[in-house]
Amino acid sequence: MMIRTFFRHLLESLKSLKRNGLMTIASATAVTISLTLLGIFLALIMNATKLAEDIENNVxxxxxxxxxxxxxxxxxxxxxxxxxxxxxxxxxxxxxxxxxxxxxxxxxxxxxxxxxxxxxxxxxxxxxxxxxxxxxxxxxxxxxxxxxxxxxGGAPSDKILKITQGMRTWGLGAAVLLVFVAIFLISNTIRITIMSRQREIQIMRLVGAKNGYIRWPFFLEGAWIGIIGSIIPCVIIFFGYRSAFRVLNQPQILGSSYHLLPPSTFTIQICGLLVLIGILIGALGSVISMRRFLKI
Known part of the structure; x- marks a missing residue:
């Protein structure tokens, strides 16, 4: 029974995406832009940290x-x-x-x-x-x-070690900040989508639908928006980073002792993280945004 209900909600969420096409596109676009920027900056920050560690290890x-x-x-x-x-x-x-x-x-x-x-x-x-x-x-x-x-190396090496330590600290801070910015942008866009369907929620409540029954399709719909919005960022990171790696990871550019993160596992990890962030923010953003409409 629970499995049948879940698949019913899943089917309803897909129909709802199609029914509210413009709002779905708007929400997915916001997710795409946010996750693309997040993915690019994460790749830059993580490689800067890797190069900082290489510099340290070569002193x-x-x-x-x-x-x-x-x-x-x-x-x-x-x-x-x-x-x-x-x-x-x-x-x-x-x-x-x-x-x-x-x-x-x-x-x-x-x-x-x-x-x-x-x-x-x-x-x-x-x-x-x-x-x-x-x-x-x-x-x-x-x-x-x-x-x-x-x-x-004396003072120059001391300066290098201090710079690399700063790169790690600021890189971590920038990554956390970017994640919060992405959460803010995506969740607010999802909230606007939910607010535009306030009448639909109220009608479902009037006919006696329970809060859980109302909430599930919106929860799944938000997750779908997160998945759809993460497709383009993953494609950009997967192929773009591999191209950048081939061009930049050369001894004449970085030197023989320094290397970028290999794309084989790095791109898969970044893409997995972006999809996960998209799903979580989309799903939780939908649930949190509609709480006010479910209050008695």
Whole structure:
């Protein structure tokens, strides 16, 4: 019986969408615009946060080994660095490998320093478990024996860490604000739709229909409006983000260490979120908006 009643309400909600075509289009359009803006801004904010994390994770401590340090002392120094608090990993790069990196990035002019003329230091690259502890790791590493200098970038790196922290904080705040704006716009449009059908609700009450019986078709109708309104935003996000990813996620644009969120799962998650928001706001907006008409 309950299942039959549910399908009756479902069928009635679909008929009502067709019957009130103009208001349905108006409501679905409001949902479409709101969810499109929300989806685009969420994609931007989440990728900005991802890039901020990449920047943080690429701030390492460079530990320069004193010239003339024996291999035995270098091995001992590596063990000491790995045992420091908050150290995630330690990798070694000889002065010849450091020179090769310079030649690859700045040209063969550096080849004149090969062999005994190499002025560079053997180097340990230390990654911290938490970017916020990078300064403490550098300070502790600098106190170890056979260390010429431990450097994490100084003031510029401090500024980068502060900027990335701000990006995460403001990004989260902007995302929450956008969700509330979308809720406000969509729910108000749904409310106008319900108000335009005040007479229909009053007639149903006059013939003795219970509040639950009246409410269900409007609840389902609001959910349908949310689904219809989320179709275009999902198409835009699904295909638009994939195109943007192919163009922007290039080493020459972002660098080899930075990447956007992969579209395979990200677009599905965003689209699922948009559909869910559309359904919830549409359905709940309908129920809340018609409460005043159901009061005795």
């Amino acid at each position: 390492d401590v460079s530990v320069l080994v004193d010239i003339g340090t024996s291999q035995e002392d270098i091995d001992k120094l590596k063990d000491e660095l790995e045992n420091l608090p908050n150290v995630k990993s330690v990798s070694f790069s000889s002065k010849d490998e450091e020179l090769k990196k310079l030649e690859d990035s700045m040209g063969s002019v550096w080849s004149v320093f090969e062999g005994d003329s190499n002025p560079l230091y053997d180097n340990f690259i230390v990654k911290a478990k938490d970017p916020q502890t990078i300064k403490a790791v550098a300070k502790a590493a600098g106190k170890l024996k056979n260390v010429h200098r431990a450097d994490y």
